Amino acid sequence: MSPHVSARRFLRPSLVLAALLAAAGLPLAGSPVAGQPAAGEPAAQARGEVNVYTYREAKLVEPLFSAFTAETGIKVNTLSANRGLEQRIAAEGASSPADVLLTVDIGRLKDAIDAGIAQPIRSKTLDEVVPAAFRDPDGLWYAISARARVVYASKERVEQDEITYEGLADPKWKGRICIRSGQHIYNNALFAAFIAHHGEAKTEEWLKGLKANLAQKPSGGDREVARDIAAGKCDIGLGNTYYWALMHERDPAKKAWAEATEVILPTFEGGGTHMNVSGVVLTKHAPNQANAVRLIEWLMSDTAQRIYADINYEYPIRTGTTINPVIASYGELRADTVSLVTIAEHKKAAATLVDKVGFDD
Ligand code: FE
Numbered sequence: 001m002s003p004h005v006s007a008r009r010f011l012r013p014s015l016v017l018a019a020l021l022a023a024a025g026l027p028l029a030g031s032p033v034a035g036q037p038a039a040g041e042p043a044a045q046a047r048g049e050v051n052v053y054t055y056r057e058a059k060l061v062e063p064l065f066s067a068f069t070a071e072t073g074i075k076v077n078t079l080s081a082n083r084g085l086e087q088r089i090a091a092e093g094a095s096s097p098a099d100v101l102l103t104v105d106i107g108r109l110k111d112a113i114d115a116g117i118a119q120p121i122r123s124k125t126l127d128e129v130v131p132a133a134f135r136d137p138d139g140l141w142y143a144i145s146a147r148a149r150v151v152y153a154s155k156e157r158v159e160q161d162e163i164t165y166e167g168l169a170d171p172k173w174k175g176r177i178c179i180r181s182g183q184h185i186y187n188n189a190l191f192a193a194f195i196a197h198h199g200e201a202k203t204e205e206w207l208k209g210l211k212a213n214l215a216q217k218p219s220g221g222d223r224e225v226a227r228d229i230a231a232g233k234c235d236i237g238l239g240n241t242y243y244w245a246l247m248h249e250r251d252p253a254k255k256a257w258a259e260a261t262e263v264i265l266p267t268f269e270g271g272g273t274h275m276n277v278s279g280v281v282l283t284k285h286a287p288n289q290a291n292a293v294r295l296i297e298w299l300m301s302d303t304a305q306r307i308y309a310d311i312n313y314e315y316p317i318r319t320g321t322t323i324n325p326v327i328a329s330y331g332e333l334r335a336d337t338v339s340l341v342t343i344a345e346h347k348k349a350a351a352t353l354v355d356k357v358g359f360d361d
Contacts, residue, residue: 049075050291053085054102056278056312061102064307068298074291089117094285099292102144104278106340107185107347109141118281123293129300133339134277134317143277143340144299145314148333149190150273152222152244152261153236154229163266165194165274168236169209177213178225178237182359183351186222186240186276191354192346193274196338200349207357218360223247223254230260240276245313245326263330272336278314 058080065076120139134143195203215234225237248258305316
């Protein structure tokens with residue numbers, strides 16, 4: 001895996017999809033998306049457009065897509081929602097205006113593939129620029145940024161600046177760890193990576209040890225882990241790299257939570273730091289396919305990689321692209337080498353083990 005990867009995203013509690021679509025100025029299924037030709041009209045491609053369905057907040061991706069439009073003249077129409085985009089594209093079928101789905105986490109990328117809404121992207125450019133660990137072997141998805149799942153540690157109460165994932169089950173942490181639900185996709189992928197390294201039996205033991213060390217029932221999100229450390233409820237916890245940066249840089253109300261904690265980049269014994277991604281899928285029925293591939297290739301350009309990584313506080317995928325200084329301040333990342341495809345294969349087993357050990361109970 002490239003040592004130089006990682007990601008960020010903005011999922012929020014769900015709202016009624018229709019309300020979201022309306023708010024985004026976008027029509028509901030069955031009516032044409034802005035810029036989408038009605039039946040019988042020439043393909044929207046002739047008008048230089050591409051339609052992106054995204055879980056990222058529209059205002060956050062706007063600067064990125066504006067740069068693409070400025071460079072290529074191709075207009076980007078975005079439809080932003082908090083959930084259900086795969087199902088929507090599947091339901092729209094051959095008449096879906098969606099060209100590209102922009103989503104996060106290998107779990108959600110896999111869901112999109114399993115829903116049958118993707119087609120292989122055939123691009124030599126992409127295969128040259130995106131490391132093999134960060135794309136589907138069949139070209140069904142490509143990562144565009146990456147994030148690491150790391151430890152937030154109390155600056156006051158934790159002295160060590162190195163840790164392994166295995167070490168989180170050490171009894172010395174008894175009653176000192178905070179974590180969100182073991183079934184959340186971020187933990188699910190980490191636990192699946194643990195299985196890839198150690199097998200299911202050892203992972204079960206580790207999960208029991210980790211659970212025994214929890215200060216409280218798994219709850220909240222990664223930001224709340226920092227909040228609870230700041231409040232003294234626990235001393236360490238797991239969070240993604242971008243949340244710490246977002247709290248520290250963009251959220252005055254939560255800056256103190258970040259400031260109470262230090263980010264430690266954990267590694268697997270004999271491995272590296274667990275990574276996950278944000279990525280893109282080319283939809284099966286993309287009406288503006290050529291423009292879509294052009295957009296996806298552009299997203300891997302140095303310019304786009306920098307904009308996207310800075311917007312989201314993620315690691316760029318493209319080797320050599322400058323890492324945002326806040327993210328770089330965590331230290332040198334040694335990314336784990338277990339591929340996301342392998343991790344995806346163990347996701348179900350990880351979810352089963354979480355239930356078996358009563359991790360969330
Ligand atoms: Fe997140």
